[in-house]
Amino acid sequence: MIFALKRLVALAVTLMVASVLVFFVVEVVPGDPAAYMLGLNAAPDTVSALRSELGLDRTGFARWFEWISGMLVGDFGVSYTYRTEISTMVLDRVVVSLPLAIYALLLAVVIAFPAGVLAASHRRGVGDTAVMGFTQIGVAIPNFWFAMLLVLVFAIHWRWFPSGGFPGWSGGAFDALKALTLPAIALALPQAAILARVLRSSLLDTLGQDYIRTARAKGLSPRATLWKHALRNAMIPVLTIVGLQFSFLLAGAIIIENVFYLPGLGRLIFQAISSRDLVVVESVVMLLVFAVVVVTFVVDLAYAWIDPRLRR
Amino acid sequence: MSASVQGCRVDTPLLRVDSLSLSIGEDAILQTLSFQLHAGDTLGIVGESGSGKSMTALAIMQLLPVGAELQGSIAFCGEELVDLDEARMQHIRGADIGMVFQEPMTALNPVHTIAAQVAESIRLHRGLTRDESFTEARATLDRVGLSDIAGDRYPHELSGGQRQRVVIAIAIACRPRLLIADEPTTALDVTTQAGILALLDELQRETGMAMILVSHDLAVVAKTVDKLLVMRDGTILDSGDTEDIFSATASAYTRTLLDASTWSPPSVSRRADHNTVLLQVDGLVAGYPSGRRRLFAPRQIKNAVDNVSFAVHAGENLGLVGESGSGKSTLARCLLGLMPIEAGMVSLNGRTLSLPKRVQSRSQQEWGRAVRRDIQIVFQDPYGSFNPRHRVERLVAEPLHLLDEPMTRSQRRQRVSALLERVGIEPADALGRYVHEFSGGQRQRIALARALIVQPSLIILDEAVSALDVSVRAQVLALLAELAADEGLAYLFVSHDLSVVRNVTDRVLVMRGGCVVESGLTDEVLSQPRSAYTRSLVDAIPTLPVLT
Structure with missing residues (x-):
């Protein structure tokens, strides 16, 4: 409990520091955001009008405070390019990106676990060689290429899944999930390959430990030893990777989003950066930082649940 | 208990090892070992590293590393263990033969409580419910002298001696007929060691189980066991009653071991x-x-x-x-x-x-x-x-940066060579090699050269x-005295x-x-x-x- 509280305080501090960094790097460092937004040929009058409209004539700290206190109550400000509430824009994207990330991660875990356990429990056997071979390919294949292959086979040839676009959740969860399936598979494959390899090596490491021999000497079968004694001890590095993968999937799916025409967070950031919509960039980056920090917090709690030595 | 070995006939030895050979790849680890053990006996197996004593223990448990090939016979209560079906062997392990390992710091699973680890063995072999097995585990922990340690503690919260007591509790939880203790006290302090040895002795007298005590330390086994095997390079050099072994009938090697473990420098060196x-x-x-x-x-x-x-x-x-x-x-x-x-x-x-x-x-x-x-x-x-x-030359030369004057390459090599020779390592051969190519004793000599x-x-x-090992230790101590x-x-x-x-x-x-x-x-x-x-x-x- 004390451990969780400590992590929670660390979480709050991290978010605070991150918000300062994000804000000042985006707004303060690269010169005048208003001039930056309007481009090289803007008239000085237009720039100064925009400056006061954006509140840029106030101090950095005041603007940061306004921005962060707005975010705390869900007011992210207004996009310069689209003139709409950023919170609605972001929310529209989150309902695509978050389920996609979770879907892909679940798939990755479901593929990686049996594969990793199989490989580790039959070291140098046929299963191990097969898993290591496939994961090598999985890591090496670019996911956009694999995505196009999926579209060719499952969308164009067999017509099982749509080839792109997102119908929204209002039309029913089935259609929405169907639209997310191919992108999720494309995203999951390389992650599953990495995860399976990490799990395998972590399990092999654990299976060489003295307490595994103790368990066998008790009369446990190799299988029971693996499930009851090795797996939990092997989870720490696996969890670390899962945490990193989730953060990556949430924002790093931009290529896959483009292949499948999905209105996700990755594309939003990309568009915002190219149209110099800095307010949107800041808010989305901050939101992603929040997601990463929360995931890290959950992973930390999971560490402590797994390993009593970490409960300090 | 139904599946475990029932009481064996009085005239059958509890354990009979006959012409047992073990090889891993090309290496012969054990060569035609034969010995036997009756119910309630205590057997010591002594030898230096690489003598095959631990492998003998693991062979009895059928827990050998992958690639190990066994020939000969290990009969437990008349039942042949070599090539025994794995499912049957799992009934014998933990139930009829318990094992205690050398390294208490790593022998317990860090993520399970100590009571759970003892209870697991009980539940597995005695078919008790979860609650019953935990009650039984508590009683076993009390029995090994941990009555003031709560069962929901984790291994990292215990000292080395306490952890070894937990390992012993796991091994004796199902009241085995044979307990194999492989260097159970090597990693412990002398006073803790004395406590563990006394506990093993007490448990044995109380339950009448037989015990095999594997150790590199003659003094540890001398006190505890009735019969002794002295092993070297996978063969038995001496076997018999402990008293006889310590008398003049012992082989030259055993006498060397005995001498080495009481080595003291010639008095002239104390100056x-x-x-x-x-x-x-x-x-x-x-x-x-x-x-x-x-x-x-x-x-x-x-x-x-x-x-x-x-x-x-x-x-x-x-x-x-x-x-x-x-x-x-x-x-x-x-x-x-x-x-x-x-x-x-x-x-x-x-x-x-x-x-x-x-x-x-x-x-x-x-x-x-x-x-x-x-x-x-x-x-x-x-x-x-x-x-x-790093190669030996670089390792030994490492502290030279502490000198005020920098040395040339050839000066450095000369100095390293001279020192290696001084500690009894052939420099021409050693300079370009890595430390993993040397034995423990040689490495301590290299460490000494680095210090000197x-x-x-x-x-x-x-x-x-x-x-x-004792004989190597005596050589290193002699070198220290000479230096x-x-x-x-x-x-x-x-x-x-x-x-x-x-x-x-x-x-x-x-x-x-x-x-x-x-x-x-x-x-x-x-x-x-x-x-x-x-x-x-x-x-x-x-x-x-x-x-x-």
């Missing part, structure tokens, strides 16, 4: 110059931060070394003994400048080397450099204390011979092994809880200890019967 103080330590205090960290309060320091004063004279051999956690290693680290000191003073050859960190103005680096020219160290672990990716290369006046030997005589070196001999300290040191300091509880001439302190603590340490030393 300490008591007029010249080499190292003077006054009121040394050092420690580690402890307790909860608070934001604005200074961190609490737990004193691992508390107000320690002593002197080392030129050419002297000073012993520093105590159990783990007594502060010996912290003290050694302070002397080397590897740890800041809180208070007190250390001076070497009349020069003050270190002041408390608050007063200290010179940078720690500069200080360490001055110290390490004169004080070098040899660590316990001959495997972990070298960078595995800057011509220090004091070498700290931090458990430097503890990991070595001391030739170079006028002084040693600070940090060890938990009092029998070695007794044989090689002139004076001894006994530490407990960071304080020196007793000091004086080694012979006097160990023969007439004044403090109760020293007496308990001395009483716990396993002794060999006198050779006739």
Whole structure:
């Protein structure tokens, strides 16, 4: 409990520091955001009008405070390019990106676990060689290429899944999930390959430990030893990777989003950066930082649940 | 219990090993071993590393590494174990044959409570419910002397001796007929060792189980077992009643082992110059931060070394003994400048080397450099204390940067060669090799060469011979004595092994809880200890019967 509280305080501090960094790097460092937004040929009058409209004539700290206190109550400000509430824009994207990330991660875990356990429990056997071979390919294949292959086979040839676009959740969860399936598979494959390899090596490491021999000497079968004694001890590095993968999937799916025409967070950031919509960039980056920090917090709690030595 | 081996007939030996051979790949590990054990017997298996004693134990458990090939027969209560069906073997392991391992720090699963680990074995073999098995586990933990330890504790919250008691509890939980203990006390302090050996003895008398005690330490088994096997290179050299083995009938090798374990240097080497103080330590205090960290309060320091004063004279051999956690290693680290000191003073050859960190103005680096020219160290672990990716030449030459004048390549090579030769390693052969190509004893010799290369006046030997086999240990100790005589070196001999300290040191300091509880001439302190603590340490030393 004390451990969780400590992590929670660390979480709050991290978010605070991150918000300062994000804000000042985006707004303060690269010169005048208003001039930056309007481009090289803007008239000085237009720039100064925009400056006061954006509140840029106030101090950095005041603007940061306004921005962060707005975010705390869900007011992210207004996009310069689209003139709409950023919170609605972001929310529209989150309902695509978050389920996609979770879907892909679940798939990755479901593929990686049996594969990793199989490989580790039959070291140098046929299963191990097969898993290591496939994961090598999985890591090496670019996911956009694999995505196009999926579209060719499952969308164009067999017509099982749509080839792109997102119908929204209002039309029913089935259609929405169907639209997310191919992108999720494309995203999951390389992650599953990495995860399976990490799990395998972590399990092999654990299976060489003295307490595994103790368990066998008790009369446990190799299988029971693996499930009851090795797996939990092997989870720490696996969890670390899962945490990193989730953060990556949430924002790093931009290529896959483009292949499948999905209105996700990755594309939003990309568009915002190219149209110099800095307010949107800041808010989305901050939101992603929040997601990463929360995931890290959950992973930390999971560490402590797994390993009593970490409960300090 | 239904599936486990039922009582065997009175005339059948409990365990009968017949012409057992084991090979892994090309290597023959065991060669035609034969011995037997009756119910209630205690058998000791003794040998140096690589003799095959642990492999014999693992062969009986059928827990050999992948690729091991067994030939011959191991019959347990008349049932053949070699090539026995794995499912059947799982009923015998833990239920009829229990095993205790060497390393209590790693033998327990860190993520399960100790009661759960004991209960698992009970539930597996005796078909009890979860609650019943935990009640039974509690009773077993009480039985091994852990009645004041809650069952929901995790292994990392226990000391080494307590953990070994948990491992023993797991092994005896199902009341096996045979308990195999593979070096059960090697990793423990003498007093803890004495406790564990007494416990095993007691359990055996109480339950009538047979026991195989595997050890490299003749003295440990001599006290405990009725019958003894002495092994070397996978064969049995001597076997028979313990008393007979220790008498004149033993083979030349066994006698060498016995001699080596009581090795002491020729008396000429004890030539300490008591007029010249080499190292003077006054009121040394050092420690580690402890307790909860608070934001604005200074961190609490737990004193691992508390107000320690002593002197080392030129050419002297000073012993520093105590159990783990007594502060010996912290003290050694302070002397080397590897740890800041809180208070007190250390001076070497009349020069003050270190002041408390608050007063200290010179940078720690500069200080360490001055110290390490004169004080070098040899660590316990001959495997972990070298960078595995450097060649011997580079490893030995490493401290040379402490010298004021840089050396040329050829000068350096010359010096390294001379030193390797001095410690008994053939330089032409060794310079270009990596340490993993050398045995434990050779590595400690290389470590010694590395320490000697800057011509220090004091070498700290931090458990430097503890990991070595007795015969190798005797050779290294002889080398140390020879070097001391030739170079006028002084040693600070940090060890938990009092029998070695007794044989090689002139004076001894006994530490407990960071304080020196007793000091004086080694012979006097160990023969007439004044403090109760020293007496308990001395009483716990396993002794060999006198050779006739």
